[in-house]
Amino acid sequence: MPVQWLPATRSLFPIVVLVTVVLPLLGGCGGQGDDVVRFDVAGTVSHGGQPVPAGYVQFMPDSTQGNSGPSGGAPIEGGKFDTSLSGQGVVGGAYVVRVSGYDGIAKPENELPFGMPLFPEYSTKVVFPKSTHKIDFNVPK
Amino acid sequence: MGPRGVNPQTNVAYPFTVVGAHGGFSTTGFFRQNEQARLADVLDGLTNTFAIGEISWEDRRGNRTRYRTWSRGHNQNDWSASAKNVSQQINADYTTQFNNMSFGSNHPGGCHFVMGDASVQFVSQSINFGLLLSQASISGGEVVQNQP
DSSP, rough: OOOHHHHHHHHHHHHIIIIIIIIHHHHHSSSOOOSSSSSSSSEEEETEEEOOOEEEEEEEEHHHHHHHHOOOEEETTTEEEHHHTTTTBBEEEEEEEEEEOOOOOBBBTBBBBTTTSSSSOOOEEEEOSSSOEEOEEEEEO | OOOOSSSOOOOOOEOEOOOOOOOOSSSSSBBTTTTTOGGGGGGGGGSEEEEEBOOOOOOEETEEEEEEGGOOOOOSSSSSSSSSSBOOTTTOOOOGGGGGGOBOOSTEEEEEETTSSEEEEETTTOOHHHHHHHHOOOOOOOOOOOOO
């Protein structure tokens, strides 16, 4: 009679592997934990036409336009930003953008690692597509 | 420890003092500059309101996050080491303005917050940003439904 059970046991083998080997790997520590589909945004940031040496571009879903989701953003390095490096892109739709820019000349005595601000925080609005996107920001002087 | 941004319930910006070169100060958080809040002031509910957040990561892409430890306290009208603004997504690569330093951990996926009732929550880095701000305000009147 054990012979008759053999095919059934074999057919269970993938399930046994799934439960004992694969599922434990899916849980626990590790993974990005990001269950939101994000689209990367990259581009340049300039101030009066000059590249902004350091700073940050933040993308906040515009709740006044009914958009919601996580905030995205990336540091500005040498006039460029790229959310594929920071891992925090956008979900698409209406966003409020906050841009801060620094001269990039570190002032350790004042604990300003990126130097002095070039302009008061600049804000603008953008509607992003649901796809990767290139966009340039020019902060007026 | 208060929010910097727009209240998603009322679409009005949260009260904020813009001052200094380090990012300014929220005036509607659990701990804040030169003011004290009583537990009874936490109208959004102690369970739904951040009291203390985790910044346990040392650096982001070589830029330090903890050159002022929380025990250094506070510099009048300038920087705060102990009461920061909730201004960035959790685990964002943000190190520019000190008062707005993103909360985060070395664990991918999120970080921990102590709530007003002394419970501890692990908050996902993919949390809805409006909900993150809502939980940082003590009396914004937002309807908070915690994400699983």
